[in-house]
Amino acid sequence: METQDLGKILIIDDNEDLLFAAKMLLKKHAKEVMIEKDPRRIPFLVNNNNYDVILLDMNFREDTTSGKEGFHWLKQIKEIDPKAVVILITAFGDVEMAVQALKEGATDFILKPWQNEKLIATLSAAIKLKESYNEVDKLQKKQKQMQTDMKKPYTDIIGQSASMKNIFSIIDKVAQTDANVLILGENGTGKELIARAIHDRSLRKDDIFVGVDMGSITESLFESELFGHKRGAFTDAKDDRAGRFEIADKGSLFLDEIGNLSLPLQSKLLTVLQRREVTRIGTNKAISVDIRLICATNMPLHESIADNTFRQDLLYRINTVEIFLPPLRERQDDIPTLANHFLKSYSQKYRKTFNGFTAAGMELLQRYGWPGNIRELQHAIERAIIMAEGEELDSRDFFFLSAKPASDKAPTAVTLNLDDMERTTIQRAIDKNGGNISKAAKELGLTRASLYRRLEKYGL
Secondary structure, eight states, X not given: OOTTTTOEEEEEOSOHHHHHHHHHHHTTTXXXXXXXXXXXXXXXXXXXXXXXXXXXXXXXXXXXXSOHHHHHHHHHHHHHOTXXXXXXXXXXXXXXXXXXXXXXTOXXXXXXXXXXXXXXXXXXXXXXXXXHHHHHHHHHHHHHHHHHHHTSOOOOOOOOSHHHHHHHHHHHHHHTSOOOEEEEOOTTSOHHHHHHHHHHTSTTTTSOEEEEEGGGOOGGGHHHHHHEEOTTSSTTOOSOEEOHHHHTTTSEEEEETGGGOOHHHHHHHHHHHHHTEEEOBTOOOEEEOOOEEEEEESSOHHHHHHTTSSOHHHHHXXXXXXXXXXXXXXXXXXXXXXXXXXXXXXXXXTTOOOOOBOHXXXXXXXXXXXXXXXXXXXXXXXXXXXXXXXXXXXXXXXXHHHTSOGGGGSOOSOOOOHHHHHHHHHHHHHHHTTTOHHHHHHHHTOOHHHHHHHHHHHTO
16 A cells, blocks of 8 residues: 555544554555544644544543543544544444444444554545545535526627737637636626636636635625635634635636735735635634636736735736736727627517617717726616617617716816816827727826726726
């Protein structure tokens, strides 16, 4: 048998000679062997370590024959870790005691003095049982996450513009690697769809994709949601719970709106990414995780570093490859394709028949600024389909868009307020350049990231 076949083993017995002999035998076959002669340390050891198998003596010095102490500590172990694999050992081969031990949650029962081959064979069988427990537990958690994901609407990436073709090319190149990816873009541009496309084309495609909206997680729940918690760790922790990192093991983890994290939470996240392991709240056990990390944000992270609101070392960790998703106003060639896709989808949903868009209707869609990007276009077409009475969607069916063009946001009154003046100047630059952010930023003497930050500030 090769080294490390037996995993991590804990042996508890008050006989030091037995402990020493067992350790000498098993260290050649196990990843790690820990020994303990004081059973009172069991709660601490089990709470703070992950053991594949626990060998527990049934009789200690206070009670050498009845096995009551062994049953007491077996119960303690199972309360702390219901899936613990425990093998009881005793010098008194009582069949009734063996049956009771199995009913109490023991995995097996061996007599001492044991035969070395018999002990190793028993441990090997126990290790396989532990592995099956772990696999079932992981599959249950992943199945639950997948069922949640299946309830979310999923739309294929649509676009034939030059900018989207470039993004498809980047996805093809990066997907087959395990490189960390940072997706940048305004809200509603489809960052999660890009993340899913990377996962679906990766070597991890047959495993799970776990998405987390970092903007919706409060600071108090951050560690519990991402790293998990142990039952009783805090008031509402009624059960052991795996965090998103554990659930995403062997798959892809998508952290959306990562730019919203506070500096303390950024530090905790960085530590996990560096160590590739998490520790649930309420325990000191470190759990290794193997994930493909994909992050997204609408925040200008490079500027946030200069403002000391985002850690530079965390940015270096997450942006091995950057993908910038342009806003819809910069990819007008894709608007007809997207519009027709949503028209078909919502016509089926609401059991209505449309022959497409009138020329005026499509012209309005292409002229509108779409501050909410693809998400706003999707909702606009759904609303129009519900209310429209004709066979084609006309500009009149999008009255709620034409009533609030982007240009009407600029203040008309003379003002000396610096914010109002900056807002007006930015709006005029965007209008002048037909919504092209790159050209507007160049004319204003700003970087694209700086301009996006100001657009968010003023709600443009």
